[in-house]
Amino acid sequence: MINKLRKVLAGSILLAAITGTSTTLQAQNILPVDKAATQETKMLYSNMQKLVQSKVIFGHQDDLAYGVGWAYEKGRSDVKSTAGVYPGVYGWELGHLELDSAKNLDGVPFNNIISYVKEVYARGGINEFSWHFNDPVTGATAWSTPTSTVKQIIPGGNHHEAFVKYLDKFAAFANQLKGPKGEMIPVIFRPFHEHTGSWFWWGNKECTPEEYIALWRFTIDYLRNTKKLHNLLIGYSAADYAIEKDYLERYPGDAYVDIIGFDAYMDKDADYFKKDLENRYQILEKVATEHHKVPALTEVGYQRIPDPNWWTQVLLPVISKYKTAYVLTWRNWKTEHYFAPYPGQASVADFKKFYADPHIIFQDKLSHSIYTQKL
Template identity: 50%
Template sequence: MHYINIKRKNAIIFFILSALSLIPHITIGNEPIDKKATKECKILYKNLTKSSDKQILFGHQDDLAYGFGWKYLPGESDVKRVSGYYPAVIGHDIGHIGNKVNIDTVPFDLIRKSIIETYCRGGVNTVSWHAQDPVLGGDSWSNRDSCVSTVADILPGAPHHAEWCKKLDLVAEFFKSLKAPDGTTIPILFRPFHEMNGDWFWWGRKHCSPEEYKQLFRFTVDYLIKNKKVHNLIITYSPNGVSSEEEFMERYPGNEYVDIIGFDFYQIGKEGLTRYREEMNRNLRILSDVAKKTGKIAALTETGFEQIPIPTWWTQILYPLIDPYPIAYVLLWRNGRPDHYYVPFPGQISSPDFIKFCKFPRIKLQTNDLNLYQ
């Protein structure tokens, strides 16, 4: 009798395991979508996956290019001036690629140099793309009030498809040129067509259907990886703040085209604090839920409070919002002008609080023990 029970029990276990093997499931942290990704890309991807429960990498856009009262000074950084360390994540933008300088007048040679320096220090590089309009010829905001559907006009078979491919050729050439001194091709978190649920960019919801956006995203990724053999990219999808999971997924191009998911959201004015807290909580919950379902790495891809006029904004507002969630990194926007900055500089009112924020165990800067490529 005991022998029969054991056999029956084993049969039940075997049946359950067999059934489970037939259920589609997603495991986090296996490999990037590009199966031919470089070894360094795969290691970075796995380390970002493993670290998101334990630490949040702190990032800053254009941190090495310019800051409050300085521009293009080797080794300079507003984050480092205040905290003593560079950010763990440095953001760059390749808008206006093909020119000598990018959309923010940063020379592309300097962007390349900053990417190499960041990698050699063990940090992470993320690249957004405020792409110029290949149809109207303006910047990313060129058709805000236009009826032209740039996206439809650059898809395969459309009149301006060839122009778009030429632009992608320049992007591929730039990414392939990112070499460390030992010849290693440097991994990049590539974030194209961000904030697509807004109306301000030519790839936004006002100017294309969800299906057209997905086609553009998929074609761009396929062209770079499959056609141009660019294998140092980790692909990021990031809408602006959303009101629901349905809105987050409306233009999602599919699991086979995305490695990291995130969202962009900012505090606007002191009076916007309540809204910022409410929207951030909702979006971080949505992001976490989607990350679990899709098996993707989660990140807060853009945030901040212009001029940071609240002295304790870092420890009392931002940190309590992000701490409960498993996000790999948080990126603050750039210190572009005296009236347009998102991290403190020496003497700025929130500097003492920022130092405290950087010392929280979960916040990680580019310290000596940071190396996400091992």
């Protein structure tokens, strides 16, 4: 499998040399913003830079934990049950870690998540964390919208220490993510996401740009400098935006971001969705090039996927045009709420075509060498 992937990559690099395709990220071999990043984290980031030139890794939230009609069955995955292989990126949720709960806000035991992360790492998949954590001031959920929380938890705020305790719990959890030799497992950490919207307590109407940036910078500085977590690739993930200024208004700076992306969900209008994706991608690619960051579609989906050709006729034509390290579809919870096909679902046949497209990478085209040697 390693040799197969090397051949694929060698072909894409040769094609770039022949056609003049941009290889800006690859040529510069950008290092993680954490100067003390572990060797495995550096290698993963370097290999993602190479893959992004011509490939897109497919990902799925909570893929190994549960799916439509099942939960916690070892080895099971809705993606594997339909495409025949596991996804290449796995999203996990940390909400309720701050509450000392044994389970996250979706009911997944944190001990299970630790096991899943180790399993994914062993076979060369990539782990990503989001964290919908409760408001440290009011105790309300992430979906509350007060207008003073961020101001109160940044340095100098009267609830700053409450937020620091949250970060201490995150660090304690992250320190359990170790490989067989005791090495820290690299993960993508995507905090305070969808900040261009206004549905979380860190949203654009809930705090000023300066407050948001202060929150982001303190969080990353504390985790890497005080808690000595050097296995994090930091993801900056917006919601809707129409112009570059909106995307960068709360950007915390190049020293605090490794991966940049956005979340996009389709409602009913495929033409509008594709047009919006195109616009946001054009901005994202420009920003990624100018700031030397790896671009990604950090969340995407069409709930219940009623269009049987959505994967190859709506999503693929757009993502294959732009540099995209990975696309992460949201979770499969129940028959009323899922974003990847499961056996018998209307888009299964099209999803198999999506998997077979040469632009797309699932787990079968990745191996643990993504963490140990240059591809």
